[in-house]
Amino acid sequence: MSAEKDLRRFPADFRWGVSTASYQIEGAVDEDGRGRSIWDVFSHTPGTIARGDNGDVACDHYHRFREDIALTRDLGVGAYRFSVAWPRIQPEGRGPVERRGIDFYQRLVDELLDEGVEPWPTLYHWDLPQALEERGGWRVRDTAERFAEYAALVHDALGDRVTWWTTLNEPYCVAFLGHATGEHAPGAREGHGALAAAHHLMVGHGLAVRAMRAQQRGEEKFGITLNLSDVTPASEDPADLSAAERLDLLQNRVFTDPLLGGTWPKGEPEVWSQISDFGFRDADDLALIRQPLDFLGVNVYAPAYAKYAPTADPDPAFRTAADIDVERVAPAELPRTAMGWPVEPAAMTRLLRRLDEDYALPPVYITENGAAYRDVVDATGSVPDPERIEFVDAHLGALQAAMAEGVDVRGYFCWSLLDNFEWAYGYAKRFGLVYVDYDDLRRIPKSSYYWYRDMIRAQRAG
Ligand code: GBH
Numbered sequence: 001m002s003a004e005k006d007l008r009r010f011p012a013d014f015r016w017g018v019s020t021a022s023y024q025i026e027g028a029v030d031e032d033g034r035g036r037s038i039w040d041v042f043s044h045t046p047g048t049i050a051r052g053d054n055g056d057v058a059c060d061h062y063h064r065f066r067e068d069i070a071l072t073r074d075l076g077v078g079a080y081r082f083s084v085a086w087p088r089i090q091p092e093g094r095g096p097v098e099r100r101g102i103d104f105y106q107r108l109v110d111e112l113l114d115e116g117v118e119p120w121p122t123l124y125h126w127d128l129p130q131a132l133e134e135r136g137g138w139r140v141r142d143t144a145e146r147f148a149e150y151a152a153l154v155h156d157a158l159g160d161r162v163t164w165w166t167t168l169n170e171p172y173c174v175a176f177l178g179h180a181t182g183e184h185a186p187g188a189r190e191g192h193g194a195l196a197a198a199h200h201l202m203v204g205h206g207l208a209v210r211a212m213r214a215q216q217r218g219e220e221k222f223g224i225t226l227n228l229s230d231v232t233p234a235s236e237d238p239a240d241l242s243a244a245e246r247l248d249l250l251q252n253r254v255f256t257d258p259l260l261g262g263t264w265p266k267g268e269p270e271v272w273s274q275i276s277d278f279g280f281r282d283a284d285d286l287a288l289i290r291q292p293l294d295f296l297g298v299n300v301y302a303p304a305y306a307k308y309a310p311t312a313d314p315d316p317a318f319r320t321a322a323d324i325d326v327e328r329v330a331p332a333e334l335p336r337t338a339m340g341w342p343v344e345p346a347a348m349t350r351l352l353r354r355l356d357e358d359y360a361l362p363p364v365y366i367t368e369n370g371a372a373y374r375d376v377v378d379a380t381g382s383v384p385d386p387e388r389i390e391f392v393d394a395h396l397g398a399l400q401a402a403m404a405e406g407v408d409v410r411g412y413f414c415w416s417l418l419d420n421f422e423w424a425y426g427y428a429k430r431f432g433l434v435y436v437d438y439d440d441l442r443r444i445p446k447s448s449y450y451w452y453r454d455m456i457r458a459q460r461a462g
Contacts, residue, residue, distance in 0.1 A: 008396055008455065015118075015411030016456045017079035018072060018433065019368050021125035021169065023055045024420035026085065028062035032100035035091025037127035038137070038178075042185030053426025059418050060441050065108050067443065071434055072417060073115040075449060076456045080117045081367060081413050082108070083125030083169065084154055086147075093129030094146050102157045109161055120367075120413075121158070122166040122225065123151050123208065126174060126185070133186050138174065138197035138204075141280070148207035155212040155220075163219055166297055166367070167208045170227040171201040171255055180322035183424050191275035194321040198254050199280050205259075206288040213291075224259065225297030225367045228252050229304040230351035234329050239308035246271055246324040247306040260359040262290045271324055274316040295410070297367030298355075300395070302337075303347030305330045338372040338429060343391060345398035352402035352409065363410045369395050370415035372422070372429040375446060383435045383446040392448065393455075414452060418443065 023039045043054035061068055072080050086093065088101030109119045124147065132143050155165065168174070175198035177184035188194075209222045229251045233244035249267050257265040264286070272278075309327035313319050330342035337343060348369075355361060371391040375383050392414060403409050419432035427438055433449040436442070 008393070008400070008458075010396075010400070010459055012459075013410075014459070015079050015365065016077045016459075017081055017120065017411060017413035018075065018077055018417040019081040019413045019415045020061070020083070020417050020420065021122070022083045022085035022088075023058070023125070023127045024416075024422070025059040025061040025068075025418055027056060027058040027060045029056050031062065032088065032104065033091055033098040034085065034101065035087035035093070036130040037085065037087045038130055038133045038185035039127050041130050041133075042187050045187070048187060049424055050426040050428050053421065053428075055421045057441075058421045059436050061418070062104065064441070066111060068417065069108075069111050069115055069117065071443060071445070071449075072112075072117050075417075075433070075453050077452075078118055079120050079164075079411065079413065080112055080417070081120040081122065081166075083122040083127075085127050086124065086150055087127060087129045089154060090129065090150055091131075093132035093143075094149070097153050097157070102154070105154070105158060109158055113161060118164065119162050120164045120166065121154070121162060122169045123147075123154060124167065124174075124204075125169040126178075128185075137186060138200045139179070139193045140196075141200055141203065144200045144204035144207055147204035148211045151208035152211040152215060156215060159212070159215070159217055159220060163221055164295075165212060165220055165222050167205040167222070167224050168201060169225045169367075170299060171198060171205075171224075172227055172251060174201055175254075176250065176322050180320040189320050191316065191319055191321060195272060195276045195278070196280045199278075199285070202255065202258055202289045203285055206285075206291050209291040209293075210288070221294035222291070223293050223295035223297055223362070223365075225299055226252075226255050226259075227299040227301065227368075228256070228351055228355070229302065230347040230354070231304045231306055232347075234305050234307035237308070240306060243308040243324075243326045244306040247304055247326045247328075250322065250324055251304060256355070256359065258286060258289045259293075260290075260296070260361065262286060272321060275319055275321060293362045295363045295365055296361060297365050298352075299368035299415070300348050300351065300366060301369070301371075302341035303330065303344045304328055337387075337391070338374050339425075341371075343371070343394075345394040346401075348395055348398040349401045349405075352399075352407045353405055356402075356405075356407045361408065363408050365411040365413065366399065366409065367413050368415035369412065370431050372431050375419075375430045375435055377435065377437070377444060381444070383444055385446045385448045388433075388446070388448040389451045392452065396455075
């Protein structure tokens with residue numbers, strides 16, 4: 001018992017938090033001058049989202065943010081990670097600020113500070129202004145430049161009271177789920193387009209960090225959040241070994257090599273030279289992308305096991321950047337979440353260890369980790385979710401193992417505060433520590449909420 005308690009002891013200044021994202025919780029899509037984003041358009045396109053769900057109302061957080069911040073305060077977390085909706089700030093993705101949009105985030109930030117919770121805004125969690133998509137979206141460099149202008153506007157408005165600034169959330173998902181598999185907005189299935197998007201996202205990050213640093217007033221810290229996966233070959237077969245290298249390239253090194261290593265991704269020409277000549281890269285881009293980072297956010301969900309499977313079309317004209325002849329297989333004995341994602345906490349330790357070996361890392365924050373399970377309100381009105389508690393607890397153990405090996409991890413944010421709009425899965429998948437009843441929008445803390453609260457309290461008790 002006491003051994004187990006010791007196992008969950010973290011440094012006194014370790015940051016505990018919860019995460020959300022604008023389109024997944026805010027709703028109020030037509031309010032206060034907000035423009036349309038690619039997710040409004042995508043979610044209103046028949047056949048894209050489970051059950052035809054969309055984010056029009058979502059958790060109605062736009063109107064209920066005070067209640068949600070009170071939940072966050074009572075949870076005892078020191079930090080709340082949320083995202084700023086670009087189309088609320090610049091409805092067309094360019095031009096002057098929509099004052100009412102900035103006002104909302106100022107109210108949110110002030111309320112958080114009043115309640116003693118540190119605001120951790122992310123500037124881009126996938127809701128690109130539709131007007132920019134119509135001019136090429138992330139496939140074109142202009143969007144990276146617009147992003148930096150937008151970042152500077154938000155930073156100018158909030159930089160006096162916000163310390164922790166994250167540029168992008170998960171550029172992998174934006175580039176490849178958005179432009180190769182088509183599961184996410186804008187729903188494209190392209191060869192070259194996804195690679196161009198990946199590049200311009202990183203250029204946008206670099207330009208944004210540069211622009212915000214240029215107007216820095218205090219102790220602001222700048223970082224980026226990547227979703228990374230530990231990749232293991234399914235067997236010792238050389239075909240599986242090279243499949244694992246390709247998957248590692250696609251999921252991790254496309255981003256980590258330029259951002260953290262200052263090199264173009266190793267092994268990239270062999271995989272993609274038939275679908276792209278990478279002509280979108282300028283000579284100075286590597287230096288631009290590799291801005292010094294004050295922190296690295298890592299979102300961790302599931303391990304990847306790679307098996308060779310010849311699925312890519314032999315004709316490159318019909319191939320997307322995600323068609324790399326890899327099948328994702330995971331050992332059958334691993335449990336699965338309601339998303340079908342395999343659960344293996346030790347993979348988080350392996351991932352962090354390898355990152356630390358491969359790069360000179362800035363301080364790391366786990367900016368998302370969590371799981372969907374089939375939560376229901378029971379007869380007493382409670383929502384027992386023992387699997388989520390086990391998931392988080394086991395991942396905290398895996399985090400401690402990485403820290404014991406010397407990886408500089410400074411904080412952990414649970415995904416998510418609330419059940420919310422889970423992208424292509426709509427409201428069918430619940431990731432919250434707090435249950436949301438979508439009929440009346442009532443919030444009901446699940447048992448994991450109380451568990452997380454008590455765990456954080458126990459840290460302070462020393
Ligand atoms: C994050 O993305 C997002 O930032 C957040 O908005 C979202 O709600 C949350 O996670 C939950 O989905 O099928 O085994 O190959 C997560 C990115 C990409 C992680 C797909 C898991 C599939 C694992 N995810 N990946 S597997």
